[in-house]
Each structure stands twice: as C-alpha cells, then as structure tokens.
Amino acid sequence: MSHALLLDTTRCIGCGACSAACKEQNDLPLEIEDATTAYTFTVVEKRAGVNVRRMCMHCLSPTCASVCPVGAMRKTPSGPVVYDAKKCIGCRYCIQACPFDVPKYQWDKAIPVVGKCVMCAPRLAKGLPTACASVCPTGATFFGERDELIRVARERMAAEPARYVDHIYGLDEAGGTSVLLLSGVPFSQLGLRTNLPNKPLGQLTWAVLSRVPDIVTLGGAILYGIHWITHRREYVRRVEGPRSGEVK
Amino acid sequence: MSVLSLPRPRGFKMTFWRFAFGVLFALFLYVTFMRFTRGLGATTHLSDHFPWGVWIGFDILCGVGLAAGAFTLMATVHLFNIKRFEPIVRPTLLTGYLGYVFVCIGLLYDLGQPWRIWHAMVYWNEHSVMFEVAWCVMLYTTVLTLEFSHIIFERLGMTSMTRLMHFINTPLVILGVLLSTLHQSSLGTMYLIVPEKLHPFWYTPALPLLFYISAIGAGLGMVIVESYLSGRAFGRELEMDLLEPLGRVMMVVLGIYGVLRLDLLFHAGMLGQVFKPIYESRMFLLEFVTGVVAPLAILSFPRVRASKPGLVIGGLFAVLGFILYRLNVSITGLERSSGTHYVPSWMEMTVSVGLVAIGFVLFAMAVRYLPIFPAHEHAAPARGRGRGH
Structure with a gap:
C-alpha cells in the first residue's frame, strides 16, 4: 500500500499547473520561482529541451530521515516522506545529505524551517491523489501504487522503445524512490545525479554507527x-x- | 619584553592588542545581533546549494579536533601511567575545554533554531551521525568541565571536592577517552553519507579513522604551539625535555596518517590525479604538504627538533595542515558537486575569528588565576599574586 508518482518527462508540456496547485495546497506564497526553494516545492525546469519536474523523490529509505538527529524527517508507510517542523533544530544535515538536493531552508527568516514536498500527505489520508497529479493535463504526472506505476512505466517503454531511454530513474537509485521518472534523453542531461549507489545512503553511516x-x-x-x-x-x-x- | 607585563598594573592600560580585541568584540556583538534578528541568509553566504560553511568547517570541526590533545594526554598520564608528562596535562586540558566551549558557542550560531538544541536529548534518532555528535558534544563537555573543575577546586582550596574528584578520576578519564574517540571519528562519519558529492580526494570509507588519527596529531601539535605562546606571553612554558618527545610522538602519528592517506588515494585510483592542474588537487597538495610533509621534514633533523623555534614551527605546520584538511573536506571537496564557490561572508569570519580571540583571552585569564602551569622559579611571583586576590 505505497503511493507513488510517475513523472513522464516526454509527456510534460511545461504548463506549470502542478507548481500552481502545489502552492495552493501547501499555503505557499503564490509566486513560482525558477528553482525549488523553501517556498516553492516543485517547478518544471527546461533541460536539454526537455521539461523535467523537480520535487521530492520520496525515497523508500530516505537519506534525510537517516541523518536527522531529532527524527523530524520520516518515511510514512503510505509513501510520503513527511517533515515535522516543530522538532527541527535547523542543523541542515538533510540539505547537505540529500542526494537529490531536495530539502530547502528559509534562509531569510530569523526562525527558519525546512521546506519540501510532502506528497500531499493530508490529501492522501483522505484517499485523494496529490494536488499536482490531479491537475496535470497530459498525465505527465501520474499517481498510483508504486508497483503498478513500475508496470505502467515498463509498458510505455515497451510500446514505444524509441521514445524512451531504457531506464526508470528511481527504481534503484539510493535504494529506490516513490517518485519514478521516464525520459527520452539520458538522465544526466536532466540535472539528475547518475553516480548514486543502488542502496540506501544511510547504510554507509549505519555501518559505522552500529x-x-x-x-x-x-x-x-x-x-x-x-x-x-x-x-x-x-x-x-x-x-x-x-x-x-x-x-x- | 612580555615577561615584564607579569606584575599587573593597577589601572587599565590601553595597548594595541587590547584595542584590536575591543574592536573585534564590538563587531562580534553586532554580528550576533544581526544573526539572531535577521537570520542566516542576511549574515552568511550559505545557501541551499551550500548549507554548511565556515562555522561547521572551522568552528566545529577544527574546534573539536584541536581539543584532541586533552584526551591524548589524559590517557598517556592517567591510563598508561607515563607520569613525566604530568606537567603538560593541565594546559592541554585547558585548551581542550576552551575548544569545546568554542564548539558549543559556534553551534549556537550555526543552528537555525539553537534554542531547540535540547531536542536531541528528547527526540532520538540513533541512525543519525548528527545525533551521535550531539551526544558526544554534550557528554564530553560535561566530562571536561568535571576534569577542569578539579583545578578550580584546588585553587579555591576545597579539599573535600578535590578528594572526590581524585576518586572519580579514573572512570572519568576512561569515559573521556571513549567519548573523544567516538566524537573525533564521528565528525568524519558525517561525510560518509555524501559519496556522490564529496570529491574523491577526500571521500573514503576510512574518513572516521582519518579524522581520529589526524586529530591526535594536531592535538599534540597544539600542545607544542600553545606552550610556546603562553611562554612568550606569561613567561610560563613547558620544558623542552617534555615537548621534544611529544614532537617525536607527533611525527609518528603524522607518519601513520600520511601513509594511510596516500594508501587510500592509491586504492581509490586517485594518486595519479594529485598533480593534475585542477582546483581540488592544488588544495589537496597544499593541505598534505603543510600538514604532513613539512612538519615531518622539519622535525626529522634532531638538531632542529631539539631547538625551540624548530619544534614550534613543526607543530604549527601540523596544526595548519589539520585545519586545511578539515576545511577541504567540509568546503573545498563539496564545491564542484554543489555547482557553487563558497567564500564566507565577513560576518561569518567575524564570529570565527572572534571566538578564537575570546579563547585566547580566556586562556590568558585561566593561566593568570588558576594553577595551570607547574610552578617554575620565574613564574612563582605571578602565582603568588594570583592567590593574593
């Protein structure tokens, strides 16, 4: 029972409806910035002529949750990686450690907290899809169960092999993520790290800590x-x- | 001569260094005000791309590392029972204590919400290296406070407390060595989680071990340097027949560290990259030559090692090289992957330099008023004055 998102960059038209819906859902200032910040949890970036959405990858075994000294970051069984701002002491280890550069800080505030996508956890609890998926006009952001989405992704790749590179980004990266990406160009050109190990990064420090x-x-x-x-x-x-x- | 300043003048006399410290302290207070009213963005050059700067790289990593002399000497004298180093223990303990106070204050500046620092005691996450670091800071600062309180009780003539401290000394020393071992290495462990970001000149699974060994080397270098400085300032210093063997131990530690470092680079296939003309290789060479090659070369001549300037310069190189190593891991090695070039703001520098200056002043005051250095003939009058107050 783990919710997930499939981001098909070949279908994205870069309309930005996802960003706008996200702003409204999370009560954020409405101006959409060029890159994700503590006040903009998702944007559509243009890389190598491709529209690629930036958002939290919701790792199966999140690095942020591993490094947080007070356990403010947490992977929920239903999929989202949620953040408890009331616990956060502001050490910013999550920002340093996240392999996808997702958590952002409120650098302009005297009492700052981290900002990041939480996969609309409150909506999911009500049985609704994420705000971004519900407004996406082309199905580029597709909401579902992780196993089901992996099957959908494989079907799309098999149906149109020329359209996609033969890789689902997020299937194994850093131990796997709940957000999966499909692309027509190599993922390295989309600004995504391709040098990640296929196991959770938290294992590297736990080997010593244990x-x-x-x-x-x-x-x-x-x-x-x-x-x-x-x-x-x-x-x-x-x-x-x-x-x-x-x-x- | 500086020795002449020992009989303290009754009135306050303005000197250049006092004036400089006054200006620095005023700036420090201004930056403190700005930091806590305007936030981190207005005072630092940190960003989402570069969330940790000089407050982590210097204040925390170097503050902890340079305090390593304390547990090394405590173990040498109290556990290995090599009593002749006894006179070095107290000045080293003082440095270690000030180093940790420095770290705690630096942490309050760096944390986004420092008033929540106690959360680490309540909300546990034993998978987090930062959680281990937080507990090590807390517990070892407590241990250092207890060990240091011994000196204060002695100064105040509280014999019952002194006897109690003597009673708990052995478990305290063992606890101190264990906590230091964990803490020094855990600062290296923190960077194990960024294999995709930290440049391979510095990323290695052996980071915890390298941080531990290099801290012991630099901690010993610090003992030599601070002994020289306090000798210049107060006419109180340690004898060469104690510092010279310390220098030799430091050489062995630096040698082990240097060989291990090169060995790890060789196995990572990075040894051939060392002379490539890129930013990282230049910074690596600067760090390695300063911290390992130079002190070993200088101190390998017995005549130089036995001379005060030679030994002090060797120790100074080891300390500077150690600082460069910590800054390279925490800043240089992460710049390329972050896509930014981080240079600290003047306000960040003011806090770091200000904390060092405050450390110097506290060290001077402690030496003046507490029984830190063994009583030498030329230091005796000053000690007498201190007691008279």
Whole structure:
C-alpha cells in the first residue's frame, strides 16, 4: 500500500499547473520561482529541451530521515516522506545529505524551517491523489501504487522503445524512490545525479554507527585493563623496592 | 619584553592588542545581533546549494579536533601511567575545554533554531551521525568541565571536592577517552553519507579513522604551539625535555596518517590525479604538504627538533595542515558537486575569528588565576599574586 508518482518527462508540456496547485495546497506564497526553494516545492525546469519536474523523490529509505538527529524527517508507510517542523533544530544535515538536493531552508527568516514536498500527505489520508497529479493535463504526472506505476512505466517503454531511454530513474537509485521518472534523453542531461549507489545512503553511516556500542564496551574494558596493569606495576615496584634494598 | 607585563598594573592600560580585541568584540556583538534578528541568509553566504560553511568547517570541526590533545594526554598520564608528562596535562586540558566551549558557542550560531538544541536529548534518532555528535558534544563537555573543575577546586582550596574528584578520576578519564574517540571519528562519519558529492580526494570509507588519527596529531601539535605562546606571553612554558618527545610522538602519528592517506588515494585510483592542474588537487597538495610533509621534514633533523623555534614551527605546520584538511573536506571537496564557490561572508569570519580571540583571552585569564602551569622559579611571583586576590 505505497503511493507513488510517475513523472513522464516526454509527456510534460511545461504548463506549470502542478507548481500552481502545489502552492495552493501547501499555503505557499503564490509566486513560482525558477528553482525549488523553501517556498516553492516543485517547478518544471527546461533541460536539454526537455521539461523535467523537480520535487521530492520520496525515497523508500530516505537519506534525510537517516541523518536527522531529532527524527523530524520520516518515511510514512503510505509513501510520503513527511517533515515535522516543530522538532527541527535547523542543523541542515538533510540539505547537505540529500542526494537529490531536495530539502530547502528559509534562509531569510530569523526562525527558519525546512521546506519540501510532502506528497500531499493530508490529501492522501483522505484517499485523494496529490494536488499536482490531479491537475496535470497530459498525465505527465501520474499517481498510483508504486508497483503498478513500475508496470505502467515498463509498458510505455515497451510500446514505444524509441521514445524512451531504457531506464526508470528511481527504481534503484539510493535504494529506490516513490517518485519514478521516464525520459527520452539520458538522465544526466536532466540535472539528475547518475553516480548514486543502488542502496540506501544511510547504510554507509549505519555501518559505522552500529559499532558504537562495541567501541564503548570493548574500548572501556581495554582502557581499564591498561590502567590496571600500569598502576599495578607501579604498586609492585613501590612495595618490593625496599625489600630488594634489604637483600643487598 | 612580555615577561615584564607579569606584575599587573593597577589601572587599565590601553595597548594595541587590547584595542584590536575591543574592536573585534564590538563587531562580534553586532554580528550576533544581526544573526539572531535577521537570520542566516542576511549574515552568511550559505545557501541551499551550500548549507554548511565556515562555522561547521572551522568552528566545529577544527574546534573539536584541536581539543584532541586533552584526551591524548589524559590517557598517556592517567591510563598508561607515563607520569613525566604530568606537567603538560593541565594546559592541554585547558585548551581542550576552551575548544569545546568554542564548539558549543559556534553551534549556537550555526543552528537555525539553537534554542531547540535540547531536542536531541528528547527526540532520538540513533541512525543519525548528527545525533551521535550531539551526544558526544554534550557528554564530553560535561566530562571536561568535571576534569577542569578539579583545578578550580584546588585553587579555591576545597579539599573535600578535590578528594572526590581524585576518586572519580579514573572512570572519568576512561569515559573521556571513549567519548573523544567516538566524537573525533564521528565528525568524519558525517561525510560518509555524501559519496556522490564529496570529491574523491577526500571521500573514503576510512574518513572516521582519518579524522581520529589526524586529530591526535594536531592535538599534540597544539600542545607544542600553545606552550610556546603562553611562554612568550606569561613567561610560563613547558620544558623542552617534555615537548621534544611529544614532537617525536607527533611525527609518528603524522607518519601513520600520511601513509594511510596516500594508501587510500592509491586504492581509490586517485594518486595519479594529485598533480593534475585542477582546483581540488592544488588544495589537496597544499593541505598534505603543510600538514604532513613539512612538519615531518622539519622535525626529522634532531638538531632542529631539539631547538625551540624548530619544534614550534613543526607543530604549527601540523596544526595548519589539520585545519586545511578539515576545511577541504567540509568546503573545498563539496564545491564542484554543489555547482557553487563558497567564500564566507565577513560576518561569518567575524564570529570565527572572534571566538578564537575570546579563547585566547580566556586562556590568558585561566593561566593568570588558576594553577595551570607547574610552578617554575620565574613564574612563582605571578602565582603568588594570583592567590593574593
């Protein structure tokens, strides 16, 4: 039961209806900026002659949720990666770590929070599709279950192999995402990273972090052992010192 | 001579350095006001493309790293029981303590909502390196405060507290070493999560290990440098027969670090790229020559190592190279992938430089009023004065 979006860049006409609907849905200032910011969660960018939508990829195992020290970012079972502004301390590790450069900060505010797409989690809870998908006139943004969307994507690619490059972006990138992209040009030309590992990035840090209890217990035992040996040696020297003097 | 300034004049005398510090402190207060009323965008050159700047790269990463001398010396003297280094422990502990205070204040400037800093204690996410870092900062600052309070209790003549501190000393030292080990390495672990962004000159799965070893090297370099500085300023310094062996240990640590670094670059296939004329390779060479090649070359001559200027210059190079390493990981190595070039704003620099200056002043005050340095003949009158107040 995981909701997802399929973004077919070959069908996008760049009308920007998705951005406008997003603004309204999230009570954001209505001016649509050139790139995503803390006040514009999605835009349509023109790259290599292609209209490509920028938005949160809603990773299956999100890097932002892994790095957030207070757990303000969270992957919900229904698909969206949501953000709890009340917990956020503003360390901006999510902005630094996100492989898709999604979370943005309110740099102009004295009391700032992060801004990012939350896949219309409140709408999804009511059984509605995302605002962007509901207004898309061409079906370039297509809402559904992730497994179903992967099947749709494969069908489209099989039906028109000349129209698409043979890759679904988001199928495996960084462990897979709930937003999937299709394209007619290589994804690197769309400003998307193509050097991402196919496993969640959080595994890289967890491999070290999960050792912390071992370091503490083993390290503590070793250090105390060293202390015991060195001080015992000194004690023995002190006690035996005069005796060896007597023997002389 | 600076030694002559020891008997403190009764009235306040304006000197060039006091004036400079006054101006800096006024700017520091202005920037503080701007930072907390206008936000990060108005005061820093940070952006969505470059969310971490010099406050993280210098204040946090270098502040923690340069404090590493404290746990190294505490372990050497109290765990390995090498007592002859005892006279170095207190000045090093002072540096470590000030380093962590510096880090905590820097963190308050950098966090978007610093008044929520306690959230890390309530909302846990044990998968986050930042969560581990937050706990290490909190706990190790507490440990340093306790270890440092020993000196204050002694100064105040509170013998019962001094005895209590003596009683809990061993567990405290072990805890300090463990927390430092975790903290130093975790700052490297933080960058493990950006393999696609950090330039391969700096990205390696061994980042935590490199951060740990380099901090020990630089921490020892700091001991040598600060001993020289306090010697110049207060006529209190450590003997060469203690600093010279410290210099040798530093050489071994830098040697291990240097070989490991080159070995990792070799296995990553990056060793051949080192002399390519690109921005990253130049910055890498600058860092590596300053922090490893230069100090090892200088200190490999026994005569130079045994001389005060030679040893101090060697230590200084190690410290500068360490700072360059941290700045390269946190800034240089991330610029290309971010598509921007980050240069800190004057306000960011004011906070960083201001914190260092405040650190110097606090160090000077602590040396003046607390039993930090061992009592030497020439320092004895000043100590007597301090007690008289």
